[in-house]
Amino acid sequence: MVNKLEVAWTLIVVALLAGVAAYSTVLLYHLDSLPSNPSEYVEVIGHQWYWEFCYPANDTCFNSSYDPTTNSVSGGALWATPGAVVQINVTGADVIHSFNIPQLGVRIDAIPGRTNHFAFTVPSAAPGTQYLIQCTEFCGTFHGTMRSFLVLT
Numbered sequence: 339m340v341n342k343l344e345v346a347w348t349l350i351v352v353a354l355l356a357g358v359a360a361y362s363t364v365l366l367y368h369l370d371s372l373p374s375n376p377s378e379y380v381e382v383i384g385h386q387w388y389w390e391f392c393y394p395a396n397d398t399c400f401n402s403s404y405d406p407t408t409n410s411v412s413g414g415a416l417w418a419t420p421g422a423v424v425q426i427n428v429t430g431a432d433v434i435h436s437f438n439i440p441q442l443g444v445r446i447d448a449i450p451g452r453t454n455h456f457a458f459t460v461p462s463a464a465p466g467t468q469y470l471i472q473c474t475e476f477c478g479t480f481h482g483t484m485r486s487f488l489v490l491t
């Protein structure tokens with residue numbers, strides 16, 4: 339014989355889980371959505387062991403190499419305007435890397451043969467403010483020095 343209380347408990351739990359699932363699905367969909375008109379596009383290409391940044395609007399690309407002895411980058415950093423909505427298109431040239439700006443909650447894999455897209459809003463901080471970029475996927479000998487900076491202009 340079915341206890342009515344057990345049926346009620348089960349239905350309440352099913353209703354709660356269905357609500358959480360529906361909310362999560364909608365939230366995930368919106369997290370993955372890209373802005374229709376971002377302020378800036380940047381192509382990010384992971385190489386062993388440096389980042390290449392390309393700005394299609396200016397038709398320019400450069401390699402950003404990190405020097406751990408001086409904690410600085412040569413070749414250029416990733417530049418962005420405070421408050422801008424930046425869409426990055428990320429891929430890998432050789433092995434899997436992961437483009438990560440920990441302070442901004444940006445993390446997206448750089449996978450050879452595939453382009454991943456992500457958009458984020460640059461903080462409205464003072465020009466010159468720097469945010470560390472670090473590869474977070476072990477990609478070989480010098481993975482630990484595969485860094486760069488996002489610099490506000």
Ligand SMILES: [Cu+2]
Pocket residue numbers: 435436473474475476477478481482484
């Ligand atoms: Cu790496």
